[in-house]
Amino acid sequence: MRGGLQAYCRECSAEYYRQRQEAKGRTVREKLLVPLGHKHCRGCDEVKPHSEWHRKSSAPDGLASRCKACKAAAGPADHLRRKYGLTPAELDAMIAEQRGICCICLAAPAEHVDHCHETGRVRGVLCFSCNAALGQFKDRPDVIRRAATYVEGNAWKPTLVAPGVYQLPS
Incomplete structure (x- = not known):
């Protein structure tokens, strides 16, 4: 109202609210004295x-x-549900399906959920190092392919075009 007061007292207003919610089929918790x-x-x-x-x-x-x-x-269960939409049982099933090892390095135990940062879709369970590496590469397949080429030693080797003329890869 104009003077800053409500038309009904606190108890009457609460009762009216309760009646409206029950008419809608909702339940209202009882207020506890704490x-x-x-x-x-x-x-x-x-x-x-x-x-x-x-x-x-x-x-x-x-x-x-x-x-x-x-x-x-x-x-932990709440985090899995909120972030990935998984239950602990679903996570355990994914790890068992991968035989408990990381999908990428095939050596370390799978402990970290990997997901696409654009869609939020869960891809699998990885070890800490592989999951962190994908995150550092920003989930970009072209960058990951260049990194693999670099590690294999083929990325920056010059090719001989003519005698004494070398071309660096672009």
Whole structure:
């Protein structure tokens, strides 16, 4: 309203909101009474002191949405799901399909998920070195081919065009 006040009190407004959400078929969580210096974790459904939470400056209360224990428990699996859309079981199946070794060097254990940075599609599981090398080459096949040619020793060898005249490859 003009004076900065709402037309209804906080409790009536909350009840009206609840009724509208239930009419839409949605459920609204019950508001918990949490003591000062504590916060409710949605992951484990417990009320814990602020010391059990990571700091998060963008959150209204300055704390993360899940407690440290829940975040640690969901850490690797949550990362796989968010970044690559994989479950731990799917990752294990990919590694087993590759017999546990890197697809490129065929020597080191496969531990790092490789994906296309343009499409986000998962290509396979590589060792750290091979995955980092692809990242350094920016996933460009032409650069990778030139690198292979260079390593094979053919890249900068001059070719004899005429007696005493050499041509460098372009």
